[in-house]
Amino acid sequence: MEHYEVIEQALIYIENNIEESLSLDSVASRFNLSKYYFHRLFSAMMGCSLNQYLLSRRLNASVKLIQNEDLSLTDIAYQLNFGTPSSFTRAFKRQYGIAPSILREKNETIPQATIPSVVKRPIKNINGDIVTDFTIKEFKAVRVCGIAFEVDLATEDYKAKIRSHSKMLLNNIDKAINGSCYVIYSNCQPNSTRFKVLFGIPHDIQIDKPYYFTIDVPQIFCAKFKYFGDLLEIGDVFISDFARFLKISKQEAENSNIELIQVFENIHNLDSAYHIYVPIKNHPIDSDC
Structure with a gap:
């Protein structure tokens, strides 16, 4: 499997398991890679760390749950593994500029982002750093x-x-x-x-x-x-x-x-x-x- 295909499959895996307790270890092991190599590969291909990406996609998934009003904000925070409701609120406000409670109260709409595409390009390893060739x-x-x-x-x-x-x-x-x-x-x-x-x-x-x-x-x-x-x-x-x-x-x-x-x-x-x-x-x- 090509390096970009590994990342493409990883993005799909993350999306399908976004409510699970995902981590660098768990995602890397899913593709039989060391967490150190996977971290460098993911960062090089996506321009952000896996943890940053996971946070962004969890927040993206929370938008639909907030707008559906079937769950409390506390339930959403725990369901998407934010740890505490306050950490969920802070992260949401940082990404979208509005608190989840205000979004629900005003019944505003935030469009959900699709899974980003992986830009195909050759890579090289320089002293342990993976970079675009x-x-x-x-x-x-x-x-x-x-x-x-x-x-x-x-x-x-x-x-x-x-x-x-x-x-x-x-x-x-x-x-x-x-x-x-x-x-x-x-x-x-x-x-x-x-x-x-x-x-x-x-x-x-x-x-x-x-x-x-x-x-x-x-x-x-x-x-x-x-x-x-x-x-x-x-x-x-x-x-x-x-x-x-x-x-x-x-x-x-x-x-x-x-x-x-x-x-x-x-x-x-x-x-x-x-x-x-x-x-x-x-x-x-x-x-x-």
């Missing part, structure tokens, strides 16, 4: 032609905007063109959620429209990661992966106009695996990494 290399200079636009990650429609512009490019290029496809995110100012994006290919596509540009991407020293799935759905996971990479590899992020580059091997198959290149400072790396 990476390499450090030069991103070769390339000329990219494509469609440029701006997105604000604080808005609800930024994902739809990126996808619509990618379709616009695909509709305007010769279907005989094959090869890599680049999505370049750049110029995010400090404390800003606005990015400039170029979705393009290394071909001279000669489209005479105001939003089509040609740019020369310079050679950049980068950390390279591989993922399977939609970049727009893995943002938080990637942020966590990159932070762990910086800590373990003792590298530093580069202050570059280019924030990251996403490279697909086939422009006509954007559901395939892809690589992410992130600029870092050109420091020697420990041979163990």
